[in-house]
Amino acid sequence: MFSQDTHVGPFDKSALSSDSPLPLYLQLARHLRRLMQGGQLDAVGALPGERDLAESFGVSRVTVRKALHELTNEGLLSQRQGAGTFINPAPHVEQRLSTLTSFTDDMVSRGLTAGSSWLEHTISAATPEEALALDLSPGATVSRLRRQRLADGIPVAIELAIVPTRFLPDPTEVQGSLYEKLRVLGYPPFRALQRLRAVKMPADVAPLLDAREGDAALYIERRTLLENGCPIEFVRSHYRGDIYDFLVELSLAGWSR
Numbered sequence: 671m672f673s674q675d676t677h678v679g680p681f682d683k684s685a686l687s688s689d690s691p692l693p694l695y696l697q698l699a700r701h702l703r704r705l706m707q708g709g710q711l712d713a714v715g716a717l718p719g720e721r722d723l724a725e726s727f728g729v730s731r732v733t734v735r736k737a738l739h740e741l742t743n744e745g746l747l748s749q750r751q752g753a754g755t756f757i758n759p760a761p762h763v764e765q766r767l768s769t770l771t772s773f774t775d776d777m778v779s780r781g782l783t784a785g786s787s788w789l790e791h792t793i794s795a796a797t798p799e800e801a802l803a804l805d806l807s808p809g810a811t812v813s814r815l816r817r818q819r820l821a822d823g824i825p826v827a828i829e830l831a832i833v834p835t836r837f838l839p840d841p842t843e844v845q846g847s848l849y850e851k852l853r854v855l856g857y858p859p860f861r862a863l864q865r866l867r868a869v870k871m872p873a874d875v876a877p878l879l880d881a882r883e884g885d886a887a888l889y890i891e892r893r894t895l896l897e898n899g900c901p902i903e904f905v906r907s908h909y910r911g912d913i914y915d916f917l918v919e920l921s922l923a924g925w926s927r
């Protein structure tokens with residue numbers, strides 16, 4: 671049982687402030703998210719009940735319910751009818767398909783830290799498939815960036831981005847975000863066409879994603895364009911199927927008020 675006046679480990683009401691412009695349930699969601707991402711709730715497994723959390727944080731049960739709902743939607747928690755609220759073991763990552771975002775943007779919007787580990791950054795002639803995707807003449811050179819992408823240190827995707835050297839002459843100059851680098855160079859990605867399909871994890875990718883050959887994976891191809899329609903990037907990636915979600919917003923065709 672958690673008491674309102676006692677600081678019980680991480681469930682501490684001083685984490686929330688009534689002076690903050692952020693609603694209490696979002697403050698609570700943010701606090702719990704940080705605790706989970708910092709590994710401070712690793713040993714807990716299941717969260718205390720709504721009433722105990724409400725008491726510990728000095729908020730109403732409605733506030734607690736809304737915060738837990740928020741974190742459940744993000745994939746960080748699972749709520750099981752009658753059994754309680756459980757902490758999901760790995761970070762769950764979600765990408766909205768309707769907006770063009772970079773991996774780094776996606777992570778930041780989830781409160782996760784984006785990371786990369788280099789597998790390749792070289793310059794070579796485009797293959798016929800790459801030349802076609804990037805509207806390049808035969809023999810044109812491209813920068814090749816193959817990275818293991820990490821969310822809070824956990825590998826979630828292996829990504830091979832091909833960018834014409836005319837836009838990115840030196841792939842070793844990309845330290846963090848590729849899109850940020852392209853923006854700095856004056857070539858901001860503007861829109862993209864993306865194709866995704868379910869595949870089995872290939873043998874050469876599986877160990878890089880802490881997965882087994884044949885596990886569920888998402889294969890994604892993205893062709894990214896500048897505002898003037900010129901292709902700037904062709905990407906082929908494998909995402910871990912168990913921790914990466916793609917979210918699509920749909921509206922009724924022809925609907926108007």
Ligand code: 16G
Binds near residue numbers: 890892907
């Ligand atoms: C995303 C893009 C990828 C892009 C990368 C840039 C998908 C499927 N792919 O991973 O095309 O190269 O973001 O990320 O979303 P960065 O700016 O963090 O390097």
